Structures are given as C-alpha cells and as structure tokens.
Amino acid sequence: MLHGNVLTPDGWRLGELRWEEGRLTALPETPVTPEDNDLPRILPGFLDLHVHGGGGADVMEGGEALATVARTHARFGTTRLLATTMTAPDAEIRRVLGAIGDYLRRPSPDGAGVLGVHLEGPYINPGKLGAQPSHARPGVLEEVESLGRLAPIRLLTLAPELAGHLPLIRALSERGIRVQLGHTLGSYEEGVAALEHGACGFTHLFNAMSGLHHRKPGMVGAALAHADYAELIPDLLHVHPGAIRAALRSIPRLYAVTDSTAAAGMPDGDYRLGEQAVTKCLGGVRLADGTLAGSTLTMDQALRNLVHLGLSLAEASDRLSRFPADFLGRPDLGRLVPGAAADLVVMDPGLNLQAVHVAGRRIEGDPHVTDA
Template identity: 35%
Template sequence: MKCIINGKLILPDRIVENRAILFRDHIEAIPETRNIPSSGLEIYDARGKYVAPGLVDVHCHGGVGEDTSDANPDGIRKMSRALIENGVTSWLPTTMTLPLEELDAIFATLREARKESRHKNTWHGAEILGANMEGPFINPKKKGAHKEEYIIPPSAAYVKKHQDIIRLLTIAPEVEGGMEFIDEIHRDTDIALSMGHSAASYEEAMEAIQRGVTHATHLFNAMTGVLHREPGMVGAALSSKVNCELIADTFHIHPGLFQMVAKAKGKHLILITDCMRAGGLPDGQYDLGGQMATVSGIQCRLEDGTIAGSVLRLNKAVENVMRYTDLPIWEIVAAASLNPATAIGEDKRKGSLEVGKDADIIIADENFTIQKTFVGGNCEYAK
C-alpha cells in the first residue's frame, strides 16, 4: 500500500488538509492522517503541496518531435511518457485531416497502443483512452491548419467502422449531409460529437446540439464568432450545455475571456492543449498534417500566418487560468481532469480523487509545476 501525506488535496468541490491518500492501483481510502496505519506503507510526503487528480487531455496531436498522425507506435509511447511530466495521466491522441487510408493506419496503431497502456507494470506513460478524430469532415472555410485537399463529406459508415477506438469526433454540422451524419452517429455509437472547424450559424449550431452534439472544438477558434445579431457557433456553445474546449495559452484566447467563459460553462469547461509535434522542443519549423508550421514562443503559425495548434502544456493551462481568474483552484483543476473525463464517459474511473477510482494522482507546487505523477498507482515521474 502507498500513501501520500501532508498535501493539500484538491477534491471536486474543495481543498482538504490533514488527510492522506491510501492507494494501490486504485484509491482505497482518504482517511485523516492521524488514522493511517503505523507500518506497512510506502510513504510519499507532499510537503504542503497540492495533491490533485491526474490531468486528462482530450485534444492533443503530438509533442517531443512526434505526432499521432505518424502512426508510429514508438512515437505514441514517447508522447505518452512525455505527457506525465505535465501531470497528464490519460489522453486522446488526436488526428488531423488526412486521407482515409492514412487514418485507418493511425487507428490501428492506437488500438494496439491503448491495449499496451492498460498494463501499468509495463507501460510507462499516460494511458490512452482512445482517439480524437479532428477532421476530415469539416468546412474548408474554417479549415485552420487542416489541409483542404483532404477535406471530404462526412461518412457515418467510415466512422462506425472505427467506433471501437474513436471517442470524440469533430463535425461541421452545416456541410452537406452533416445533420444526417450527426443523427446516425448519435443513434448508433457512443462517440461524443463535437462541432468545430465550422461556418455554421447560431441556428444551425443549435440544431446540431438538439440532434446530439455535446462538445465544441477549441471554442472561438475556427468557428463563427459572437455578434449581437448573429450569435454564431460561439453563442450557441456558450448558451447551451455543450462541453467547451479552451486552449488557455493566452495566445489562442485572450486571458481576459477566461473568467467569462468559465462562469458561463461551469462544469462544461474543458482545458485542452491542441499541442503539436513541437511541444517541448525549441523554436523552429515543424510539420503539422503535411504543412510546415513555424514555432516562436507560444505562437505556432503556417506560412500564410494561420494559427496552427500550440505547444501548450496542460499544467500550464491550469496555471494560466489560476493567474487570470478568481476561480477556486478545484474548479480549474476539474476543467483539466474531471470535466474532460466526464465528456468522454470516463468519469467513473478517472478525473478526481475519490475512493475506487484509478490511482492517477499528481503532486504540484503553487504554480502547478508537477513534482510527481502516479499512473495506476505507480510513480512514473518525479521532478
């Protein structure tokens, strides 16, 4: 049995002190410190730092020179190992808009990687929960960094062929066949549908939500914005109960909006990274979905100036929201753990410090720099 003591435990609705966490591969108890056994424990002293649930990144393309779209098993392993340094204990490797035969290869790779990642004694990194399919069923007018020549009309038959691995999928509801696609995928699968890379009007977005869309891909970016007579997709996302992704790097979204969005969305706010291959590497030029992107500081752009993903770390997103809002830390942490886990149906075992859940636990300092990361009860990273 392992035990973390002397930490400020971040629970879903508060911080508690003078309690310990007892765990093996699952959390077994959260007793008062004075009630823990006097022997037989492997003790970890948090020394007054935060103890929080492992973070869950449901939108991450790559990092440390690797990309999900490479369909390289070693690359997936390398990214998973790197993510635990950022406090991420589970994730959805995310695809770009590519030909379907290339997506076939990516999904085959991720099936095997997901199996591997469930064996905690041999897998040393963040657990793979499935895939996030971003494209190719998007609107060319809002393609962002996706390659236009690979954008195609939505195909429910193709998606259903891979429904065992796809957990989240982006669709532009206004494209031809988009609404019918939403109907079929919502009816026949458990895939969470996200609206994004879209020129949909407010009315079209609201219709998509009524038909089964539950998620919005990187709010504000690559979608119709808010105007007082045309609320757009952003207006529909903010005024409904859909889960809204936010890239809180202070570049994609002005930090002055963090508080407003968080207040509007509550438990439906999801912090993501949208990280690309360059994450964790020096400034320079990097491939993204078959196009070259230039990285300078926190900015990633294609040659024509289009914003192209990010190099954000999820624990840094937590820190940024801490800095620019007055939200309680447990709400901010939930936006990077429990909320994304809930959005993809993993909240029974991921996303919070609760008895019975997986022992995915992090220790972080006051700036949310990660000190230790436990995945399935194993200490996989120590600063």
C-alpha cells in the same frame, strides 16, 4: 501513499492518500485550507482530450511516436489523453488509426494512458480549415464505423452545416461517440440544431468557427447560449483572457485542452503537424503564412494560466480533470474518490509540478518543473 493537501470532490482534506493495484482505497478526512501550510497539493491527474503531438513526435506518424507523445505529456501532469488525428486522405487516416489500435494493445508502461481517438476531421468545412490540410469532406456513418473498428473513436469533431451531418450526429451519439462542433462556418441556428440532434460540445471554442455578432451570433453564440460542455485552449494566445472569462461565465463545464503539437516540450524550431510544416517560436506554433497551428501548451501550464485568470486551484482542477472525465462518461477518472484510478498530480505551493502517478505508478525520471 502520499501525504499532503488532497483535493477531493468535497473540498481539501489533509492527510494520507492511499491506493492499491492502481485504485484509490483511502482518503484523508480532515478539512484544511491549503494556503495555511507548505505541504504538497495533490490533485487528480489531468485529462487532455485534444493532443496532436509532443516531444517532437506527431500522432499522425503512428508507431513509436505515440509512445513518445504519451511519455512527454505524462511529464507535464497529463495522466490520460485522446490521440487526436488531422484531416487527411482516407488511406492515411486508416493507417494512423490502425497504428493507434496496435498501440492500445501494447501501450507504453511509462506514459499517459491513451483512452482512444479524437477524430478531428475530415468531416469539417473546407472554408474553415485553420491549420488542417485541405482534405475536408462530408462524413457518412458507414465510414466512421469502419474507422472505429481500427481504433476506438471516443470523440469526433465535425461541421454541422455540411450535407447529411445532422442525422450523422444523431447516429454517432446513439453509438456512444461524443460529437463536438468545430472547423465550421455554421450559423447559430445550425449550431442549436446540432445540439438538438445530440452534439455535446465545441472544439477549441472561438477558434476556427463563426464568431459572435449581436445580430448574427454564429457558432460561438450557440455555444455561449446553450452549451453545457466545450473545450478551450487556455494558452492565452489562442483566446483572449476576456473571452475566456466570458466563456467561463456562460458554459458550466468548460474544460481545458492543449491542442498540442510535436513542438510541445521542445525548443523553438521546425516540426510537423500531420502533413503540415510548422514552426515554434515566441511561445506559439504557426504555419508559414502565420496561421496558428495547434499549440505548445502543456496541462500544468494550463492550470497555472487559469489560476492566474482568477480561478481557485480547485476550480481550475475541475476544468482539467473532472469535467473532461465527465464529458467522456468516465466517473472513475478525474477525481480523487475511493475506487477511482490512482491518477495523481503533486504540486508545490507555487504550482510547480513535483510528481505524476498514472494508475498509481510514478512516472520515472525527474518531473518537469516550471516557474509559476
């Protein structure tokens, strides 16, 4: 049981929130304006659909690294996540997906729940790698299906302009795999065609994709003109606040991700991102040549950043919880309603994190507390 200002799909309610066996059973009914009191703000837990690492560990390491990543992000309010891979040789990807499959059968009891895999590459454009290693290649359905037998692939990023990818998008969509467009040099027209074939989102919008020009709208233009969903990294480093505001006005269910690396939750220093060596400094993570290489963002800071940009707390919460849950087709996550998972984030009026519950279980240890 928790008492405070509870954010429900029908607005803020004041009173007690209850759960049993990891599921919500009762919500308060009294409407409230949370700014009128100093009680905690109780929000749905955050869903991060793009996580490469955290706490010094990288998803591509497999094994115990996955538990470290899950525990680290839970400290910052993430209650569910997708373990996100890097472009790599086939044998390496198979090794990692096998490790993720093993982890899902014996998950850490004190971390965020891992919902499956976000396969970011290798089916991307070698001319738009960003921080991805140079192992890009076109995809084929049989290979994706083989990988999916090792661990459940919930989301897959690809470049739609590569040969054979439009029919691949349709086939993947028919099999329930969400397809996002990213690491792409594709045109506006190729982006629209991909959406017509079943693609349903864009990976780290604006980053590693053809940009918007008024006579050549590019992949960004396709997203702004046609997308219902897209992910974006709101660390205020990857995307200018003005571009974030433009995307918020254009894409109804724009949602936040961290694209976090092993450096998330860690001090400045040297870390790994797949086979790449990266350095954390000045709030960012970069390759030796200065290329941005994922982020150090955590979801509690993403929430504060969106509020700083002018969103209400309820609007910001939707973009960290309800919208990514809807994108995955999980109505039992990302909202506080009877029967939903008791995934909860408790914050003080300054939006400092006070407690995190995953399926009703409080994450042990001192919660991460950061100045608003």
